[in-house]
Amino acid sequence: MIREIFKTAYARAYVRIKGVNSDVTHFIIDIGLPLIGLSAILLAYKSLNAPSQFLAIAAIGGAMMAFWYNVLWGMASQFYWERETGNLPLYISSGAPMPGVLLGMALGGAVNMTIRAVGVLLATVYLFGIKLYTSEIVPAFFLFLLTLFALYSLGMIFASSFLRFGRSVSKINELLGEPMLFFSGVYFPVKVFPFAIQLIVSLIPLALGIEGMRELMVFGNSPLQILWIYIVLLLLGIVFFYIATKMIKYMEERGKTTGTLTLKWE
Amino acid sequence: MDEVVRTIDLTRHFGKMVALDNVNITIRRNEIFGLLGPNGSGKSTLIKILSTLLLPTSGDAYVLGYNVKTDYMEIRKRINIVAGDDRPGYGSIKVKENLWFFSQLYGYGVREGWKVVNSLIEEFGMQDYADRKLNRVSSGMFQKYNFVRGILNNPKLLFLDEPTVGLDVEISREIRNYVKSWIKRDPERTILLTTHYMIEAQELCDRVAIIYKGKIVKVDTVENLLKLVSGEHIFEIKTNFILNDCLEDIKKIQGVKGLYSDSDVSTGIAKLRIVMEEEGPIADILSLLKERNIKVLALSKEEPNLEDVFLYLVGSKLR
């Protein structure tokens, strides 16, 4: 079973990585578009005469933001779209394990987005003369991997809900976009929030990932100082992944019972 | 006006590919005009040009006296399309709301639109699902809805593009009956029909154009077209599995005018339909099959149909 899951995941990820990267236009668009928006934010900071650290804070958040959108649009909404276009019944009837399909989408998305996020970050660093600490790059990379693990496991949970629900969940999915970016403090440090909100926010993988990266790369802190972030991200990842595997099974059953598994065109 | 459609040397290229090649046809008022041809023969291109979705590369086409290139708005007021493989409409609103919406685009008043829609719903027996959202109806229900949408503006020319594709026998029959009664009710109405189903073409069409590789091969009444093969002898042979080279050898036998085969993968049975000038060569065919160790399961002489006409004229099968 495990072998089948990974085989399916490999195939799905392959299509995803190959499909997106075979076209250089997509690549340019994926880096260019966030760069336009992020430049506007950085210029807004400049207009406020904010300390240069704020530029670095926003640049890291802006680059990481791509992963959240990828989870929402590239995974969850994509699954909805697969259903709308009739691919979903094909996946199901093929007998391929559904966790494998979702894992493949996650891995493919993560690889694609990493290339793009690095591109966006490097471009902003160059264009706005941002200074980042690179001495802790290895721990930062591990932190980044843990963030992706937790984030995409969460994405798998969202996606699985489309086995049962349709447009209404797609709308909820859309609704999560901006609030999550806000609470993750993509453009500003979450320390501006009251303490109670900071506590809640520390359960959001994106917020933790961004905060950790900033501590390491903007403020030059050591990984030991943010060990709690590593631990929480790992725990969140495990919990989300476990829930996702259960949800997929449950939602598929519910979808079959209610007949909504193949309902299209809502 | 007796000519509803007239094309003059109508030609359409897609890059180097010639989709329509100097097509000249005339469709008369109040007839059901069939367009028969395999996929890629140019049927869709012709319909697209006549329905103002596509411009010709050269030549001219007139629909109800209007030029498709310049007077397209006038044409659009007077035509409509029903395509069997399309699912146009908004799944999130009700069947009747979809119909009403289209009625508004055709210029009916708000209340007038509802009146027309409600009366069509009643006439077509759609009351049971008129209040359902469009994405919750079956294929048969959808196609009825689609047909009603197609006649909402009381078109003078209705394009029916494979209107019963994928539908079960009963619904298909129902739709064919609507088509017949719809055109009968008003002498101003005309239909251009494309179909893969021979029965449909034979049952509905007054005249049929056979189109192949972008050219019109023949236009005539169904009766006259069938006469083309009335002097021919048509045999159907059922065999176990048959190879292509064997078919090629049969084609070479003197007196064989055309042949096609269909294989049923589930049963392994192949059906050969052969058009011959005389009965004699059937013996040669049977002995050839015997030589190749191909078992003949059944042999019958058949009445000619439009498929045979197509085979006779073009030399290959329709589908």
Add this chain to the structure above:
Amino acid sequence: MGIRDSLTKLRVLVWLSYQIEANWTRLPSYLAYISIRPTFTLLLMIFIVIAARPNPQYGFFILVGQAFYNLVGSGVMGVAYTLWDDREHYRSLKYVYLTPNSLTFYLIGRGLYKFIEGLLPLSIAFFVGALLIHYPIFSLMPNWPMLIANYFVGMIWIIAFGLLIASFLIFTTDYGWAAVESIVSSLLLFGNVIFPTYLLPYPLDAIANFLPIKYWMDINRQALLGMSTMNMMPNFIPLLELSLIYFVVAFFLFKYCERVARSKGLIDITTAH
């Protein structure tokens, strides 16, 4: 088509857009749905001010810019997205195209709904944002006639941008979203939305002068602050000129592209799904 007939059709098109957008849930949930995203997008911007330098004047600049920018985004999308959605998702563009109506009219009609709908999130986002930066909005004495006039002039150029994108979308099913997003994002960067355009490096700052959004945003701010109509004219006149130029260009470009698409047989193209 007479005026009365056109108005009836516009009403029907707005109704259809409303049905498609809203009928998946009850009205209160729908209203909450359409307000949440713009409000949080505004909060994202407002917190930049709070984090960097709590300054009510600059906060007001961002507050107005971002609140009204939502209307730009949804208005542009409303026109361009309809073309894509009707063709790709609902497969109905071909049948709409075959009705005796102009496609331009249809897209504008469908897009108009977004301008009506957009007023609610605009107001909510504005009030929430103002509370957070402690801006005394109740002491504002807006120049209402100019604010309203600006709203309608905004429709002209926003629809024009929608049509410009639709002119591109009519030829392609790929890159459609990138086209929409890049135009909308560029308007954020060049549009005097969250920072004054003089901060843009040369020669990019010159681009802003040729975009109606720059003047439109200024008039929104000035009208809310109660500036006199005469004093707003240096912004209003170029806005009006540019809006009309953009609209005329977009209108004819779309007509031209529609004809080319028809000649290439692209009106009913869809992607593989």
